[in-house]
Amino acid sequence: MVQVLGAGGLDEIVRALRAQGRTVVGPVVRDGVITHDVIDSAADLPRGWTEEQDAGRYQLAPTGTDEIFAFSSPSTSWKRYLYPERTLLIRARRRRDVVEIHEPEPEAPPMAFLGVRSCDLAALDVLDRVFLDPDATDPTYAARRGDVFIVAVACSFPGNTCFCSSMDTGPTPRSGFDLAIRELHDGASHDLLVEAGSTRGAALLAEVESRAASDTDVARAGDSHDRAVAGMGRRLRSDDIQRAALDPDHPRWDDVAQRCLACANCTMVCPTCFCSATEDSTDLTGTESERWRVWDSCFTLDFTHLHGGSVRSSTRSRYRQWLLHKLVTWHDQFDASGCVGCGRCITWCPVGIDLTEEVAALARSDESVPREGAAP
Amino acid sequence: MSRDEKPSLAVWKFASCDGCQLTLLDCEDELLAVAERLELAYFLEASSAVVAGPYDVSLVEGSITTPDDVERIQEVRRQSRFLVTIGACATAGGIQALRNFGDVQELMRIVYATPSFLSTLETSTPISDHVPVDFELRGCPIDRHQLLEVISAYLAGRAPVIASHSVCIECKQKTNVCVLVAHGTACLGPVTHAGCGALCPTFHRGCYGCFGPAETANTGSMATALAAQGMGDQEMDRLFHTFNAWSEPFRSAPVPVDPPKRRGR
Numbered sequence: 351m352v353q354v355l356g357a358g359g360l361d362e363i364v365r366a367l368r369a370q371g372r373t374v375v376g377p378v379v380r381d382g383v384i385t386h387d388v389i390d391s392a393a394d395l396p397r398g399w400t401e402e403q404d405a406g407r408y409q410l411a412p413t414g415t416d417e418i419f420a421f422s423s424p425s426t427s428w429k430r431y432l433y434p435e436r437t438l439l440i441r442a443r444r445r446r447d448v449v450e451i452h453e454p455e456p457e458a459p460p461m462a463f464l465g466v467r468s469c470d471l472a473a474l475d476v477l478d479r480v481f482l483d484p485d486a487t488d489p490t491y492a493a494r495r496g497d498v499f500i501v502a503v504a505c506s507f508p509g510n511t512c513f514c515s516s517m518d519t520g521p522t523p524r525s526g527f528d529l530a531i532r533e534l535h536d537g538a539s540h541d542l543l544v545e546a547g548s549t550r551g552a553a554l555l556a557e558v559e560s561r562a563a564s565d566t567d568v569a570r571a572g573d574s575h576d577r578a579v580a581g582m583g584r585r586l587r588s589d590d591i592q593r594a595a596l597d598p599d600h601p602r603w604d605d606v607a608q609r610c611l612a613c614a615n616c617t618m619v620c621p622t623c624f625c626s627a628t629e630d631s632t633d634l635t636g637t638e639s640e641r642w643r644v645w646d647s648c649f650t651l652d653f654t655h656l657h658g659g660s661v662r663s664s665t666r667s668r669y670r671q672w673l674l675h676k677l678v679t680w681h682d683q684f685d686a687s688g689c690v691g692c693g694r695c696i697t698w699c700p701v702g703i704d705l706t707e708e709v710a711a712l713a714r715s716d717e718s719v720p721r722e723g724a725a726p
Numbered sequence: 727m728s729r730d731e732k733p734s735l736a737v738w739k740f741a742s743c744d745g746c747q748l749t750l751l752d753c754e755d756e757l758l759a760v761a762e763r764l765e766l767a768y769f770l771e772a773s774s775a776v777v778a779g780p781y782d783v784s785l786v787e788g789s790i791t792t793p794d795d796v797e798r799i800q801e802v803r804r805q806s807r808f809l810v811t812i813g814a815c816a817t818a819g820g821i822q823a824l825r826n827f828g829d830v831q832e833l834m835r836i837v838y839a840t841p842s843f844l845s846t847l848e849t850s851t852p853i854s855d856h857v858p859v860d861f862e863l864r865g866c867p868i869d870r871h872q873l874l875e876v877i878s879a880y881l882a883g884r885a886p887v888i889a890s891h892s893v894c895i896e897c898k899q900k901t902n903v904c905v906l907v908a909h910g911t912a913c914l915g916p917v918t919h920a921g922c923g924a925l926c927p928t929f930h931r932g933c934y935g936c937f938g939p940a941e942t943a944n945t946g947s948m949a950t951a952l953a954a955q956g957m958g959d960q961e962m963d964r965l966f967h968t969f970n971a972w973s974e975p976f977r978s979a980p981v982p983v984d985p986p987k988r989r990g991r
């Protein structure tokens with residue numbers, strides 16, 4: 351059942367979530383981008399802001415309206431709230447000849463995510479497959495993921511680097527949320543349609559002021575969805591992915607390796623990249639040591655460092671590993687795509703490498719796809 | 727080694743500003759612990775009392791710029807079991823390696839009233855050009871925590887945890903907003919060796935490359951991206967050629983507009 355929120359409805363939702371003792375995380379404007387942070391009320395949300403994203407480029411822009419969700423992928427993803435950049439795994443202390451090992455309990459802060467886009471819902475599902483595997487459950491992730499309350503938001507204005515409709519992950523949330531919002535804004539009327547996706551979502555929705563959506567409201571929502579699909583900035587064809595995987599000697603691999611900085615920004619911003627390294631440290635006294643898990647990336651040399659050197663020493667082999675893992679071997683490993691089409695890796699690549707463009711080029715045997723901006 | 731036999735530490739200076747060895751004194755809270763585990767046998771910046779070598783660990787600051795340096799570093803190596811170079815001067819030749827691109831005789835005539843008093847080399851070069859080095863710690867200046875990590879690792883007999891990947895990884899781990907993509911600010915982070923904790927981007931500045939080239943730094947592609955943002959050749963030349971100018975691939979990185987009297991490219 352779809353409801354239309356009253357004027358203060360969104361703020362009431364935030365308040366209700368906070369009253370449940372949850373830290374509410376949502377999109378905010380900071381340092382010239384829309385990113386995620388803890389919010390206290392709906393007033394912290396990026397009302398009146400949108401952005402222009404393109405390969406290697408991001409520019410915040412005012413909408414001139416009071417729309418709250420008129421943007422696409424925020425610069426950060428949700429993964430850091432579930433799988434923090436650094437996690438202490440164990441601390442060991444030596445007293446005379448006895449070594450005491452302390453394993454901190456994983457933190458389980460009650461959280462709510464507000465404004466989760468459909469691609470990012472799919473990304474949470476991907477992370478769940480990785481970290482909540484019954485045979486190898488990750489305690490940190492499991493504790494934090496716990497009962498996160500999820501307020502999803504349908505995308506009305508996909509960005510120029512978005513391609514969720516190609517990946518069948520959006521732009522309208524289908525499952526995996528407690529509440530899902532769609533913002534409708536046309537001239538005079540500005541409404542937030544809300545739908546519950548769980549019992550506790552329905553219970554919370556019953557607490558806030560709303561009315562039942564009319565047939566017209568539902569029809570407007572459908573139009574908004576169709577416009578979003580039509581406005582998708584990028585496209586990735588699944589048959590191209592299959593073909594791109596076939597030829598390890600394709601000259602495009604050399605071409606992209608020449609441009610790639612191996613800087614790892616793509617993997618850091620990706621909502622599904624989950625690799626980590628384990629760092630052991632000892633202190634000066636030689637009596638205390640710690641083991642940390644830190645985000646790592648397949649773009650570093652250390653990532654495949656074995657005795658005698660790195661297995662993937664060329665940037666070519668590292669880019670190829672990244673792209674084919676995301677799009678192809680992830681399916682074998684986790685029964686899902688590692689890419690959900692959020693476009694972050696395209697926007698935040700300093701040299702604007704665009705995986706959709708690379709795949710399209712790799713799928714052609716004649717190499718006739720010119721690069722955007724490349725000299726003819 | 728048994729715990730009551732402290733390994734000895736020596737700190738050496740070549741052509742440098744002293745900022746890196748000052749980092750050791752700067753370890754205020756940890757300095758006592760360092761002194762507890764290591765005998766500070768030769769550290770003129772801290773004490774004129776000197777214990778004769780050989781030394782277990784030597785920290786070497788500065789680059790080789792004089793004929794005297796060339797001989798002295800051999801002696802330092804002979805006296806040192808484990809030799810760590812600290813900072814951009816010692817690991818890359820430092821800012822003074824800009825002379826390597828020019829004509830030293832001419833520079834001397836411009837700067838000094840009586841150039842004949844000087845005895846200097848045509849180049850400023852890193853320590854590793856002259857003697858084998860056991861570990862190189864980057865930075866201008868080095869990072870205090872990294873220095874303590876190298877010392878702790880030495881004491882524990884393990885490899886130091888010092889990443890050689892890009893500054894971008896540190897930057898993203900701090901959830902900084904990328905100044906290059908979002909603000910169009912020139913930033914060398916993608917080709918620069920981590921270690922500073924992305925200090926400049928954290929304060930909305932581009933990275934200046936203090937820690938020198940990262941592993942597999944792709945300066946060609948970086949330069950293309952900076953040029954596309956409107957950076958001119960001269961500005962680009964300056965960006966790549968600062969404290970780590972003599973380190974490849976920064977050394978041969980793009981292309982000065984005005985190339986007279988440049989060598990080594």
Ligand code: SF4
Pocket residue numbers: 609610611612613614615616617649698699700701702703
């Ligand atoms: S694809 Fe882009 S963001 Fe990723 S490592 Fe290469 S240059 Fe960096």
Ligand code: SF4
Pocket residue numbers: 616619620621622623676688689690691692693694695696
């Ligand atoms: S690979 Fe790129 S587009 Fe796909 S999910 Fe990761 S960041 Fe988003």
Ligand code: SF4
Pocket residue numbers: 615700893894895897898902903904905906907913914915916924927932933
């Ligand atoms: S600000 Fe600089 S160091 Fe940070 S991610 Fe961007 S390019 Fe890399």
